[in-house]
Amino acid sequence: MKFVDEFRDPDAAKAVLRAIDALAPNFADRPEGPLQLMEFCGGHTHTIFRYGIEPMLPDWIELVHGPGCPVCVLPMGRVDDCVALAERPNVIFTTFGDAIRVPGSRKSLLQAKAEGADVRMVYSPLDALELARRHPEREVVFFALGFETTMPSTALTVLQAAQEGVENFSLFCNHITTVPTIKAILDSPDMRLDGFLAPGHVCMVVGERPFDFVAERYGKPLVITGFEPLDILQSIWMAVEQLADRRCAVENQYARVVAAHGNPPGLEAIAKVFELRAFFEWRGLGSIDHSGVGMRDAYARFDAEHKFTVPNLRIADPKSCQCGEVLKGSIRPWECKVFGTACTPQTPLGALMVSSEGACAAYHNFGDLQALLARRETQEAVSS
Amino acid sequence: MSSSILAEGTPFARPRRTLHAERITLAHGAGGKAMRDLIEDVFVGTFDNPHLHELDDQARLPLDAIAKGGDQLAFTTDSYVVDPLFFPGGDIGELAITGTVNDLAVSGATPHYLTCGMIIEEGLEVEALRRVVASMKRTADAAGVAIVTGDTKVVHRGAADKLFINTAGVGVIAAGRKLHASTIRPGDVLLVNGALGDHGAAIVDARGEYAMQNTIESDCQPLSGLIETMLNACPDLRCMRDATRGGVATVANEFAQASHTAIRLHERSLPVRDAVRGMCEILGLDPLYLANEGKLMAIAPAAQAQPLLEAMRAHHAGRDSAIVGEVHPAPAGRVILETGFGGDRVLDVLIGDQLPRIC
Ligand code: SF4
Numbered sequence: 001m002k003f004v005d006e007f008r009d010p011d012a013a014k015a016v017l018r019a020i021d022a023l024a025p026n027f028a029d030r031p032e033g034p035l036q037l038m039e040f041c042g043g044h045t046h047t048i049f050r051y052g053i054e055p056m057l058p059d060w061i062e063l064v065h066g067p068g069c070p071v072c073v074l075p076m077g078r079v080d081d082c083v084a085l086a087e088r089p090n091v092i093f094t095t096f097g098d099a100i101r102v103p104g105s106r107k108s109l110l111q112a113k114a115e116g117a118d119v120r121m122v123y124s125p126l127d128a129l130e131l132a133r134r135h136p137e138r139e140v141v142f143f144a145l146g147f148e149t150t151m152p153s154t155a156l157t158v159l160q161a162a163q164e165g166v167e168n169f170s171l172f173c174n175h176i177t178t179v180p181t182i183k184a185i186l187d188s189p190d191m192r193l194d195g196f197l198a199p200g201h202v203c204m205v206v207g208e209r210p211f212d213f214v215a216e217r218y219g220k221p222l223v224i225t226g227f228e229p230l231d232i233l234q235s236i237w238m239a240v241e242q243l244a245d246r247r248c249a250v251e252n253q254y255a256r257v258v259a260a261h262g263n264p265p266g267l268e269a270i271a272k273v274f275e276l277r278a279f280f281e282w283r284g285l286g287s288i289d290h291s292g293v294g295m296r297d298a299y300a301r302f303d304a305e306h307k308f309t310v311p312n313l314r315i316a317d318p319k320s321c322q323c324g325e326v327l328k329g330s331i332r333p334w335e336c337k338v339f340g341t342a343c344t345p346q347t348p349l350g351a352l353m354v355s356s357e358g359a360c361a362a363y364h365n366f367g368d369l370q371a372l373l374a375r376r377e378t379q380e381a382v383s384s
Numbered sequence: 385m386s387s388s389i390l391a392e393g394t395p396f397a398r399p400r401r402t403l404h405a406e407r408i409t410l411a412h413g414a415g416g417k418a419m420r421d422l423i424e425d426v427f428v429g430t431f432d433n434p435h436l437h438e439l440d441d442q443a444r445l446p447l448d449a450i451a452k453g454g455d456q457l458a459f460t461t462d463s464y465v466v467d468p469l470f471f472p473g474g475d476i477g478e479l480a481i482t483g484t485v486n487d488l489a490v491s492g493a494t495p496h497y498l499t500c501g502m503i504i505e506e507g508l509e510v511e512a513l514r515r516v517v518a519s520m521k522r523t524a525d526a527a528g529v530a531i532v533t534g535d536t537k538v539v540h541r542g543a544a545d546k547l548f549i550n551t552a553g554v555g556v557i558a559a560g561r562k563l564h565a566s567t568i569r570p571g572d573v574l575l576v577n578g579a580l581g582d583h584g585a586a587i588v589d590a591r592g593e594y595a596m597q598n599t600i601e602s603d604c605q606p607l608s609g610l611i612e613t614m615l616n617a618c619p620d621l622r623c624m625r626d627a628t629r630g631g632v633a634t635v636a637n638e639f640a641q642a643s644h645t646a647i648r649l650h651e652r653s654l655p656v657r658d659a660v661r662g663m664c665e666i667l668g669l670d671p672l673y674l675a676n677e678g679k680l681m682a683i684a685p686a687a688q689a690q691p692l693l694e695a696m697r698a699h700h701a702g703r704d705s706a707i708v709g710e711v712h713p714a715p716a717g718r719v720i721l722e723t724g725f726g727g728d729r730v731l732d733v734l735i736g737d738q739l740p741r742i743c
Contacts, residue, residue: 010726052727097668123667229725366729368715 007228041199042069042357064329065359079104132169152266200254207262283351284323413538443532453556458493461552471590473601477516493555501550527606565642584674605678617695624682649709
């Protein structure tokens with residue numbers, strides 16, 4: 001395997017940090033406090049924490065970790081539906097690894113597995129289809145989730161199943177889309193973000209244009225960003241430079257991978273199989289119009305929601321959760337009242353503590369917990 | 385290792401019985417003739433030492449020879465349940481010996497005797513069992529230990545997964561040797577004896593769930609020889625631990641917590657093979673949390689670090705040894721990783737298993 005070591009080079013990082021520092025005078029006495037840039041994607045959040053990028057940044061820049069982890073924003077009721085499907089006697093329920101520990105209102109998939117449900121971890125929907133071919137007597141359900149990034153592969157898998165006439169395969173579709181979600185965040189009254197880093201792999205599918213509205217309508221810079229640590233630093237620099245120049249545009253830092261027009265065959269497969277749902281429920285953010293996709297009628301026989309009955313109950317998030325405020329950047333993860341006490345990765349109350357990509361889990365795992373808790377205490381003392 | 389200890393006992397007189405079955409059945413655990421065939425042919429015949437040949441319910445070990453080696457007995461046990469039984473670079477038998485030998489050796493003990501408890505699922509091929517047992521014998525010989533007593537149970541199909549092995553071991557700690565994490569001091573340095581995560585990656589790979597074209601081999605190896613070398617080169621070695629489940633990240637955390645110090649690791653000096661790194665990138669795993677079966681992390685005073693490193697590198701089990709970090713006074717109890725990119729992050733203990741990420 002070849003590594004992209006040039007995108008992890010500490011000297012290159014120092015050079016970019018110097019360039020960012022040089023822009024500091026432009027933001028010297030901002031009454032609103034530090035610049036806030038939101039990285040929208042869980043993959044970015046992970047890189048930021050894994051490489052320790054946040055502490056490298058000057059204190060006049062703050063990163064806000066948005067709702068980009070599809071596992072984190074999955075409402076509890078949907079997890080219950082997964083468990084209900086997995087507990088059907090003849091079902092092999094297949095899922096990506098991160099979803100397996102997400103708590104439902106009664107139990108997680110991991111607990112259901114321990115109680116005897118046939119839950120299996122796969123790395124791609126094609127692995128699930130292969131299971132269906134090998135076990136014609138069983139019903140194989142694939143738990144499809146993720147943004148536009150993972151949609152083409154599930155769409156293509158459904159098309160393949162249709163072509164081969166594999167009748168014992170279905171999707172429990174929980175795919176979500178980025179654009180309406182960014183819009184919902186931008187429209188929220190307590191929003192104070194200055195710019196966005198947009199997920200490179202989503203853009204690899206949808207191209208650059210769907211994000212134009214961020215710059216055009218909301219006047220915020222947006223930089224399409226790759227996943228290596230240097231990609232992220234460079235994108236921060238590009239966004240800050242736009243702010244310093246009082247410009248706002250959609251810029252593509254990840255041009256080595258993202259073509260302006262995206263991936264037409266992928267988009268075609270998506271359009272064939274999926275259609276927008278009127279609304280979709282997000283953990284922490286509530287219901288967002290047109291933010292989820294379901295399967296078209298033509299593929300209903302591959303739709304687990306159509307093939308089997310799922311309870312489809314709405315379960316409210318626990319009251320103490322402040323996930324929504326964290327997702328929108330109005331508070332930082334460790335400022336949540338239950339962070340690190342009632343809500344920990346072992347006992348996640350809220351969505352953001354559930355997956356390793358969630359902002360709260362990242363702070364909990366990669367940050368200095370004691371120091372963060374002490375900071376929250378001081379803040380609470382000052383404000384009370 | 386002291387052959388004098390093993391030489392005691394009575395020789396095996398009677399001709400050994402042979403096992404003709406192809407698969408293990410419940411009869412092989414029932415205490416009758418079939419069980420006797422299994423034990424005498426497969427276990428006693430292979431492990432082959434005078435203590436075992438007595439075929440009593442216990443091994444009787446002469447104390448004087450043990451006492452000559454030191455003034456403390458080290459005693460440990462572990463169970464092995466790996467799936468698959470055979471994987472690139474090793475098998476469950478090699479693992480069962482290595483693991484227990486290493487658990488003894490990292491305390492500074494010279495391992496001497498092991499026990500072997502087998503829980504066999506009805507239906508296991510006798511051939512597979514023979515391979516495992518032969519591999520246990522080979523590994524025990526290499527580590528200079530003898531398997532002196534054991535136990536066999538056969539359980540119904542489905543009540544166990546093919547084969548579980550428990551081994552317990554005793555060893556002797558030389559007088560005056562006191563390796564303990566509480567002796568760690570700021571200024572000390574951390575060393576590892578080679579590439580990290582090979583075993584964990586080999587097992588993920590061998591399960592074949594992810595259809596990857598890798599050739600990663602487990603690093604399964606007894607460390608008693610290397611450790612003896614290390615103790616000779618560095619008499620003031622503070623402590624060491626084999627980095628099995630939970631990997632070096634977990635060991636570093638145990639050290640930091642036991643000694644109320646801060647441990648700082650440098651990602652760039654932590655040896656990880658490209659194949660393992662690649663697999664981790666794809667599956668979203670962290671090699672620092674992957675299991676090892678032939679790797680240890682040691683802490684030594686800075687002044688002795690260089691000669692220690694050289695001695696380790698001169699030993700075949702420590703060819704790729706490296707200095708990977710150092711001990712600081714604060715933040716006490718924490719492990720900080722200086723990332724290859726130049727940032728810092730906390731390297732915490734893992735919650736549950738490492739699970740792969742999707743996006
Ligand atoms: S600490 Fe828990 S409840 Fe609070 S925002 Fe994070 S995940 Fe939500």
